[in-house]
Amino acid sequence: MTTPVHSDVVVVGAGISGLVAARRIAEAGYRVRVVEARDRVGGRTLNADLGDGQVAEVGGQFTGPGQDAIQRVAAELGVTTYATHDTGTHLLDLGGRIRPWSVSEPWIGPAASLSFLAAQRRLNRMAATVPPHEPWRAPRAREWDAETLGGWMRRHVPVPRARVLLAMAVRAVWAFEPEDVSLLHVLACVNAGDGLQRLMRTRDGAQQDRFTGGSQRISELLADGLPEPPLLRHPVRRVVQDGTGVTVHTGPGTLLRADRVVVAVPPQLAARIAFEPRMPPGREQLLARSPQGTALKYLAVYDEPFWRAAGFSGQVASDRAPVASAFDNTPPAGRPGVLLGFAVGGPARRLLELPPPVRQERVLASFARWFGERARTPRQVIVGSWSEEEWTRGCYAGYLTPGAWTAHGHLLREPHGRVHWAGSETATRWIGFMDGAVTAGERAAAEVLTATAARPAPVGARDGRSG
Numbered sequence: 168m169t170t171p172v173h174s175d176v177v178v179v180g181a182g183i184s185g186l187v188a189a190r191r192i193a194e195a196g197y198r199v200r201v202v203e204a205r206d207r208v209g210g211r212t213l214n215a216d217l218g219d220g221q222v223a224e225v226g227g228q229f230t231g232p233g234q235d236a237i238q239r240v241a242a243e244l245g246v247t248t249y250a251t252h253d254t255g256t257h258l259l260d261l262g263g264r265i266r267p268w269s270v271s272e273p274w275i276g277p278a279a280s281l282s283f284l285a286a287q288r289r290l291n292r293m294a295a296t297v298p299p300h301e302p303w304r305a306p307r308a309r310e311w312d313a314e315t316l317g318g319w320m321r322r323h324v325p326v327p328r329a330r331v332l333l334a335m336a337v338r339a340v341w342a343f344e345p346e347d348v349s350l351l352h353v354l355a356c357v358n359a360g361d362g363l364q365r366l367m368r369t370r371d372g373a374q375q376d377r378f379t380g381g382s383q384r385i386s387e388l389l390a391d392g393l394p395e396p397p398l399l400r401h402p403v404r405r406v407v408q409d410g411t412g413v414t415v416h417t418g419p420g421t422l423l424r425a426d427r428v429v430v431a432v433p434p435q436l437a438a439r440i441a442f443e444p445r446m447p448p449g450r451e452q453l454l455a456r457s458p459q460g461t462a463l464k465y466l467a468v469y470d471e472p473f474w475r476a477a478g479f480s481g482q483v484a485s486d487r488a489p490v491a492s493a494f495d496n497t498p499p500a501g502r503p504g505v506l507l508g509f510a511v512g513g514p515a516r517r518l519l520e521l522p523p524p525v526r527q528e529r530v531l532a533s534f535a536r537w538f539g540e541r542a543r544t545p546r547q548v549i550v551g552s553w554s555e556e557e558w559t560r561g562c563y564a565g566y567l568t569p570g571a572w573t574a575h576g577h578l579l580r581e582p583h584g585r586v587h588w589a590g591s592e593t594a595t596r597w598i599g600f601m602d603g604a605v606t607a608g609e610r611a612a613a614e615v616l617t618a619t620a621a622r623p624a625p626v627g628a629r630d631g632r633s634g
């Protein structure tokens with residue numbers, strides 16, 4: 168018979184959210200054990216080695232003004248930031264025509280540009296009335312949760328080219344289609360991200376900065392700082408509560424016993440864990456109505472960033488499949504040159520139906536269209552195909568479909584007995600971002616500490632483990 172490993176708190180998931188929660192719980196003097204399905208920490212952040220000490224980021228990478236929580240944690244760990252490469256001419260590939268652009272928003276003609284700006288202003292005004300910690304309490308919550316963003320756009324963004332540009336922005340920012348998502352959800356995210364402009368922009372926006380050494384460093388350092396290392400390759404399958412505590416059952420058969428559990432995984436992964444007793448039906452529904460976006464991230468590595476010499480910033484916004492947006496992801500050392508291309512939303516879904524070599528050929532054809540033939544022959548291609556990753560199943564994050572916020576939203580962060588919920592999807596600022604992962608982890612840790620202080624951990628949980 169397997170004897171359980173005891174601690175005060177078990178945290179499920181060694182992404183940023185789970186690791187931050189564990190750090191705060193350990194700082195308060197409690198014994199905490201992080202359990203992780205993968206053979207690494209970092210979750211939706213991952214560094215790939217480019218040689219010579221340089222890294223490329225396969226998952227989340229950008230940060231910017233207003234993302235105080237992730238930047239505070241990075242600073243705590245000694246991780247600095249640097250500016251995303253943003254000099255040179257950006258390209259807008261729209262309706263089959265490539266136009267240069269260098270100011271904040273691309274110019275698409277007087278009527279369309281005006282319509283695009285008016286739509287942004289209107290969405291920002293609506294978003295300001297949606298409290299991100301309880302979107303269901305917005306004055307027009309029912310109305311806005313009853314339709315998709317796409318439906319709203321069809322009625323309120325009359326100029327077709329403006330609508331196309333707005334849809335491009337939505338895909339790039341969230342990796343879903345406007346037709347996929349509750350309008351209320353988007354408005355909550357817009358408010359939680361300080362407005363649409365900030366979400367869309369590089370300079371002064373969410374893509375402004377990057378973490379030196381790669382964003383996965385943050386998770387690695389968080390894990391290194393824990394008194395007990397995360398238990399890797401231990402997928403959690405069952406979480407069983409009884410009168411005195413919680414038993415966590417993992418894939419390899421290891422049992423963990425604790426007073427409290429923090430579950431810090433994306434919604435589709437939380438839905439796959441068997442909880443005994445079961446989660447309330449409303450929370451099961453909420454998870455069922457929280458699919459995850461679709462994004463593939465391609466990093467093409469060249470000897471040097473040759474496009475810079477031709478005057479290009481490497482930044483592209485495009486309505487042509489498969490690559491919807493591109494960036495110059497060259498590391499701060501200036502070599503090797505790295506082009507980053509995102510396939511997102513519908514085009515990403517179609518790309519996933521093709522064999523990987525065909526996907527890559529199409530992505531490189533996009534790069535060649537914008538930066539010349541040389542872009543077609545990188546020395547290396549690194550791919551993040553997160554929808555195909557068993558322990559992620561879609562990115563950048565989970566989002567809510569129409570009706571879900573108003574029906575079940577109040578259950579999003581409601582603890583299930585001794586089980587508490589973290590993960591970026593449960594955040595109230597920068598929902599779905601690394602920043603949201605931090606604040607969600609800290610909120611869950613605070614809940615656990617309050618509960619644990621009020622009711623001391625059972626004797627067994629404190630004495631059951633040596634060292």
Ligand SMILES: Cc1cc2nc3c(=O)[nH]c(=O)nc-3n(C[C@H](O)[C@H](O)[C@H](O)COP(=O)(O)OP(=O)(O)OC[C@H]3O[C@@H](n4cnc5c(N)ncnc54)[C@H](O)[C@@H]3O)c2cc1C
Pocket residue numbers: 179180181182183184185202203204205208209210211212225226227228229230401402403404431432433436437440462463464551553558559562563564589590591592599600601602604
């Ligand atoms: C391609 C891509 C681009 C992105 N771009 C950005 C960006 O530029 N800026 C930004 O701020 N954010 C970005 N994001 C989002 C950001 O990466 C995430 O919001 C954040 O990393 C989520 O952290 P988390 O801890 O909540 O979840 P995760 O990182 O998903 O961590 C969850 C962990 O739980 C583990 N797990 C799952 N199920 C189980 C189980 N049953 N048992 C044990 N372990 C389990 C997983 O393996 C994982 O390690 C991007 C994401 C992707 C994928």
Ligand SMILES: [Mg+2]
Pocket residue numbers: 179180181182183184185186210431432590
């Ligand atoms: Mg986590």
